[in-house]
Amino acid sequence: MSVAEELELDVNHGVLAARRWGATSLPPLLALHGWLDNAGSFDALAPLLATRWQVVAIDLRGHGLSSHLAAGAWYHYVDYFDDIRAALDVLGWSRASLLGHSLGGALASQFAAIYPERVERLLLIEGLGPLTYTLEDALPRLRQALDQHAAFALRRPLRVYTTLDEAIHARCLANDLSPAAARAIVLRGVREVEGGWVWSSDPRLTVVSPQRYTEDEVLATLAGIQAPTHLVLADPATSYLPLAMMQARADRVADLRLTRLPGNHHLHLENAPAVAAALLG
Template sequence: MSSQPEELTIQTHALRLAARAWGPPDGVPVLALHGWLDNAASFDTLAPRLPGLRLVCLDMPGHGHSEHAAPGELYGFVDTVARVAEVPRVLGWARYCLLGHSLGAAVASVLAGTFPRQVRRLVLVEGLGPMVEAPEQAPARLARSITEQLARRGRPAPRYASAEEAAERLRRAVGTLSAEGARALVGRGLCAVEGGVTWRSDPRLRVASRLRLTEAQVLAFLRAVEAPTLLVRGAQGYPETPALHQRLAAVRDIATVTLPGGHHVHLDAPEPVAEAIAAFLAPEHAGPG
């Protein structure tokens, strides 16, 4: 795969989205979705190790170089799924593979359950479905979301004296992110402002969601997934829980692999992750499944 990505602009119905595309245009089509507050550079160390793919790494709505939502709008989970669902259509992909990390894995897993016949294979890194809440928690969540949105109006974005300071703050916040990984995310995620640098991402991404899906709804989406699925976990990443086992049981064809690393295992330890993904996607090089 080429060591230099191609920058894309993808115009959807509502937003102009940015992406980094790796590999030949006739390669196996893979849409890659990064995690919350990250950007397309999340896959910069992984992509060159996956030859034969047309790997389009999206800046999710409101992240990186992608356009922010209109005034008054937020980034609810199902709205994000709907916005991302437009991208393969704009690219002219009838059937494609999905690769997602964290929030991107949550979006990918629900998208694969929403349009199961479109998704050829599904690769999830440190995530299987979104965060959930019980129905009785909905009133408090909506109140919190509205309160946070009003409080953020006019609040200045955080500024840093340098990219190095921003990278160090990011590493401290994540806890398990390597210096190389932080530099990759910062390199695409910052813009210059008076007195230093700040994040390009929309501050509204930090506002609490209006509502969350219930666990029953998430399980329904996972049961609808038809694509063979691979879940890659970092040994020091998200913990193993009864809820995870329940979700794994809901997916009809899923394999799991646990590799040394933290939540950003794909960024910090790309070689073993790339090996696992390449082996899983190998049947696609023979033609659509």
């Protein structure tokens, strides 16, 4: 099985930490994790894909081992596209395939539509376009986000977990994960402090996004995808990725294959062999 190599990619706002699997002579595949996850999310899947691709999984800004933004800054969804482009540039990849889970799948699919010349193939797990809102949601969401951002300095200190097992248990409860799956994310997602461990991700990532797209905007964007696309969804469907919505989105992509596999939202961690078989098939 391929052994991961740790990387640091220098970008304009700091460092994007990353892990690489597979020979550098293989076609490039950039992997993008979900919200509050990190590159460890691909620890089970990436070695299985490394027979075909050189897989580099990055920690998005504020996640895992990557740099946090300066005090007072916002984590805007669109800024993650800068991370994708910067990672491709630093790695010297003018064109690559993209693998994305959840938030990473939303980013990968939209990036492929924005910059079709840079994306060879799309491999998506539980993500095709971002979460959306209705026009009625827009004003209250904007106020909630601004209030949370203004009050951030008043937040309580981070919870300290006295053991790693305690942090793993908390992640299991939060995301309905098995201990083995949670461990892969937690080991890269904590930092040691006096008395134990705290999450390494920037707490500002939990501030409500001030704006989202409407569903019509997402559908219009997805129509711009030119790369062959394989979307893997969990069965039963994740509550915020209902079947009708995801099918409507899939129908906007010209060349898309849809596979449903038994599992939950993190099925690539819980059942990596089945997901790898689907993506390699």
